[in-house]
Amino acid sequence: MIQPPGLGSCSCLFISLSCLSSTSFAGRCGKMYLKYIVFFVFVTASLLLNAFMPSKIIDQIQMITVIGFDATEEERVQGTVASPKYQQEGQVEDFIYTDTADTVYEDWVKLNAKATERLLNGKIKVVFYNQKLAAEGISDFIGFLTRDPSIGGNVSLAVTEGSTLDVINSATTTKGRGIFFADLFEHNIRHGNLPQINLKIFESALDSGTQDPFLPMLSIEKERPALTAIAFFKGDQYVDKLPIEHADVFKMLYEKNVSDGEYQYKSEEYIAAVENIETTKDVVFETNGGSGTVTINVNIRGAVREFTGQLPTTQKEKIERDIKQDIEKKANRLVSRFQELEIDPLGIEDDIKSGNRTYNQKHFKSAYPDMPIRVNAEVKITGYGIMR
Known part of the structure; x- marks a missing residue:
């Protein structure tokens, strides 16, 4: 007889006698035992699965919060990532890594070679594309994000006038550049002229065939990053922009x-x-x-x-x-x-x-x-x- 957890021997004997005295209750008693058997099998299976899952120790990884992609003169891709390290008194210091390669995946190998811990994508908040790259088309770079299950659909996307590396470096903040840029976009969506936009919405418009996407555009003003325009795309290629101060009408229409x-x-x-x-x-x-x-x-x-x-x-x-x-x-x-x-x-x-x-x-x-x-x-x- 299987002894349910939490029941003493006397309780178990009482249940056994009751089961023998009633055929209908015996059926319910059998269901009770089956419930505990299923519970033990489930717990055992979970423990075995977790034992074989790859472990990630927090001190041995770096979570990327910001990514920048730039097109270079050599028709290569320059990738830049920012990864925060939490200091004392709640302050955050961002480590910035950048390198150039023929593909995004090759660039990621090079960036990981420069980092002291493994770089992971699970905390990405913002992805930037410089204007030159956006004009050439960014569907491959969108695919890089959507194929990674650790990257959520609420990631913010933006175009930069000039280098994405310069825009990322221009943000001086103690809360981390990922939080800084995410807050910048969220604030302008809630109370400014920027319509709701993120990775999921952009991809949906891109795949729809019935709508062209848009993104916010950032530049550097007085040595600080600033939202300056809305960038419009024809398919996945940047074609035009609208100054943010005139985007109130676009938001009403959109x-x-x-x-x-x-x-x-x-x-x-x-x-x-x-x-x-x-x-x-x-x-x-x-x-x-x-x-x-x-x-x-x-x-x-x-x-x-x-x-x-x-x-x-x-x-x-x-x-x-x-x-x-x-x-x-x-x-x-x-x-x-x-x-x-x-x-x-x-x-x-x-x-x-x-x-x-x-x-x-x-x-x-x-x-x-x-x-x-x-x-x-x-x-x-x-x-x-x-x-x-």
Whole structure:
């Protein structure tokens, strides 16, 4: 008889007598024993599996948090990695390794030869591509990341103006460069003009065939890294950029919903800084005689937090009308630029595909550069702040 753990001999005898006295209870008693047998088999199997798993001692590895890829003049790849070492009093010192090779995997061998411990990818937060490499195409480098199961889909990607090594070195921080850059992107996504973007979203757009991806672009300003633009891709190749200060309209057109956004309107009469912006967006596709027209409707609500000039705040309708016209002008100019480049970072084709039974990809691709696409903005001012 198998003795269940935690039961004494008397308890075991009691269970045995009870089992003998009742046939129905004997069945339940047998199930109880089976449960303990399964438990012991599971624990034993787990211990055996763990015994044969390769061990990684924390003092014998270095976890990479930042990666940079640069195209060189010799058509080779320069790889740079940053790995943090935790010091006393909670401070972090980054060790930076860089080398050049013909392939990423060869470069990784060279980088590991320079490190005092094995370099692992499990803590990567940010990956940079310099502008030259991005213009040549980065699908192979995206594949390098997605084929590694230790790398998560929420890794941030970005393009750099100039060397990725210079951008990585320009970040001076005691919390580690990986955390620094990840916080920089997260802050601008939550409260700035950067739309939500990461490895998973970029790869999804790249593989979709109905949308072109984009990434944030960094450069060095006053010896510090700064988010300066949004880089647009045609397939996996960088083709154009939009200064980050003008990316507020792009974010409204790209995301279904925006919360806590900002917008500044300037004219000769007055300047209005609108904050706490909330937007919703929908795309309407209408066919007429075989051709199609697209209308992007954007509803915007926000509060004027700062106001300068002679225009009385009682003229609420004029402020709403002025901002509406300003947003529509910028948005339509931006869409025309996308059509000129034959790129679709807004995912207009994807919206049409999901909502139109007559969608034909070949027809859309050929019609897109000249397709009538109009942006309609509705603006609602919900309050006023400082006036001067």
